[in-house]
Amino acid sequence: MGKEVDAFLMRKWEYAFRVFFDVNRNGTLEWDDFQLLIEIIGAARGPMSDEYLSAKLALNEIWHKLTAAIGLKHDDKVTEEDWMAMWKKSLNGSTPDWQKLYLEYMFQLLDASGDKLVDQSEYIQVMGYFDISRSEATACFDKFALNEQGELVMAITYEKFVTLWEEYFTSTDMNSTGNYLLGFID
Structure with missing residues (x-):
């Protein structure tokens, strides 16, 4: 039997599944x-x-690579159990291609102006696509858009976004700023 996964990390994966992937909210x-x-x-x-x-x-390619990574056909459904098993498997250090593509796609979606930065207004707009309120998105942005000195910055770079993304999906530290990248975890 495999190593037990931290409960907080599992909550983040479940939250991402329910809010950012299961857009029609039908449980798969x-x-x-x-x-x-x-x-x-x-x-x-x-x-x-x-x-x-x-x-x-991008989303067509991501879907096909995601289902292939899990071992499903492109017309199959991914259950939350499949999702959790896939993320657990990725903790061994091998990041599936679909995850890399999705990360790049999300940054591009967030960077509406194309200036290679994500500012607060861009972040708020895209979080709204996933039913995250303006006030929640603002509060989250203010928690992760920090420089090395801990000061709030007006926008984040792709490099910062990648760091936050990795923290969100792999960190068990409840104080990690990456925990706020996708909204408040319930």
């Missing part, structure tokens, strides 16, 4: 969730926008 992850997210992005940014067109391409 399926292509329909990704399609719904594409439609949400199209409605918010325009059906001919770069963000919408990018979402159509």
